[in-house]
Amino acid sequence: MVTSTSNSLAGRTIAEIRKDFPILERTVHGNKPFIFLDSAASSQKPIPVLEAMDHYYRYSHANVHRGVYEVSEEATAALEKARVKIARFIHARQSKQVIFTRNTTEGINLVAYSWGSANIQAGDLIILTEMEHHSNLVPWQLLAQRTGARLEFVPVTDDGQLRLDIYTQLLEQQPKLVAFTQMSNVLGTINPAKAMIAQAHAAGAVVLLDAAQSAPHLPLDVQELDADFVCFSAHKMLGPTGIGILYGKKALLEAMPPFMGGGDMIRTVKLHESTWNDLPWKFEAGTPAIAEAIGFGAAVDYLNALGMDTVRQHEQEITTYALEALQAVPGVTIYGPEASLRGGVISFNVQDVHPHDLATILDQEVGVAVRAGHHCAQPLMDRYDLAATARASFYIYTVKEEVDILVQGLQKAQQIFHF
Structure with a gap:
């Protein structure tokens, strides 16, 4: 197992923290330690998360909001306690502003269908950016197709930052909605969200912030940011797959029609009409x-x-170390800004080696797991005239020794391709 005792988090060494993640103890391709550098796609899960879910299934499983018996009431209390924890984590005023969704994608689609269908009309402007994940592009494309709205995009510079001068110019056209990522899943770029949101509000726009990459890695205060909507997923921040949240300002959520109909989101149902439950259950x-x-x-x-x-x-330290190590390898091209402007994500290519071949070699030869492809950001790939990149991404359990093995793997790939 790769460990490090030189760094610590909250009084615990990284080696101690890594023991909370059972998967990091396994080996791959024989006896190679499993080195996980794909946390931007989905993070690993610590024992306390696994135990909490196991305890529920073993001792407290029942449907929620419906039963009056003890175990159902326990399950309901546990669900709503989790909502309160998440609301406090993001500094929401009230837990009812936290809507459980399947993931970030569903949260964005919820806003696009519910708020968007009620508020966006033909000719209205929606501002996005060139660095968006498909989940923050396609829902707005569909909304524009349904309503006749138009889309405009903030360009990205060669070093992976938004053209904020163009953003200012676009805001002069009085958009109805601005939607952008706080942190790019490809470039790692951390955008100046608070300033961008304030500018958008001054122009009269509603703002949706995609926090799928930022919520796991940065302090997130929705009141300080003043975003109207914020979406993120559990599985990128040590939690399980299949759940995320949509945060919204209360007045906006109360005015929005339901996204889906069925049980639990209703107050009354008659054969020809229904009334809706309170937030968040609506x-x-x-x-x-x-x-x-x-x-x-x-x-x-x-x-x-x-x-x-x-x-x-911790992630800044790892990212700084990784950037320096990768830059020292001949033939490696790195995309995105300097370490101080990015999160724990590095997309790169190796000369004359396709990213998919590179990822396969890293896995089989040194046990390193990285992502290769367009990372659900094809327009950003087009911006840089790329078909794909390899991507290494880090989290609380990443140590510098794993970066060293990544570099060894790149050198091995170059040997295989006779670089």
């Missing part, structure tokens, strides 16, 4: 992901114990 039709919500709450507890400022500091 947007949570059907049986929710109860165990996943409980696991999400446990993940938030784990991150709170470490401290998000500490998480960010």
Whole structure:
């Protein structure tokens, strides 16, 4: 196992923290230690998260909001306690502003269908950026197709930052909506969200912030940012798959029609009409992901114990080290800004080696897991005239020794391709 005792988080060594993640103890391709550098896609899960979900299934499983018996009431209390934890994690005023969704994608689609269909009309302007994940592009394309709205995009510079001068010019056209990522899943770029949101509000726009990449890695205060909507997923921040949240300002959520119809989102139902439940349940039709919500709450507890400022500091150290190490390898091209302007994500290519071949070699030869492809950001690939990149991404359990093995793997790939 690769370990390091030189760094610490909240008084715990990284080696101690790594023991909370059972998967990091396994080997691949024989006896190679498993080195996981794909946390931007989905993070690993610590034992407290696994235990919280297991305990629910073993001892407290029942449907929520419906039963009056003890176990159902326990399950309901656990679900709603998790909602409160998440609301506090993002500094929401009220837990009812936190809507459980399947993931970030569903949260964005919820806003596009519910708020968008009620507020966007033909000719209205929606501002996005060139660095968006498909989840923050396609829903708005569909909305524009349904309504006749138009889309404009903030360009990206060669070093992976937004053209904020163009953003200012676009705002002069009085957009109805601005939607952008706080942190790029490809470039790692951390955008100046607070300033961009304030500018958008001054222009009269509603703002949706995609926090899928930022919520796991940066302190997130929705009141300080003043975003109208914020979406993120549990599985990128130590929690389970299949659950995320949409945060929204209360007045906006109350005015929005339901996204889906069914059980639990209603107050009354008659044959020809229905009335809707209060927030947040108006947007949570059907049986929710109860165990996943409980696991999400446990993940938030784990991150709170470490401290998000500490998480960010550790990732900056790893990212700085990795950038310097990769830049020292001949034939490696890195995309995105300097370490101080990015999160723990590095996309790169190796000369004359296709990213998919590179990822396969890294896996088989040195046990390193990286992502290769367009990373659900094809327009950004087009911007840089790329078909794909390799991407290494880091989290609280990443150590510098793993970066060293990544570099060894790149050198091995170059030998194989006779570079």
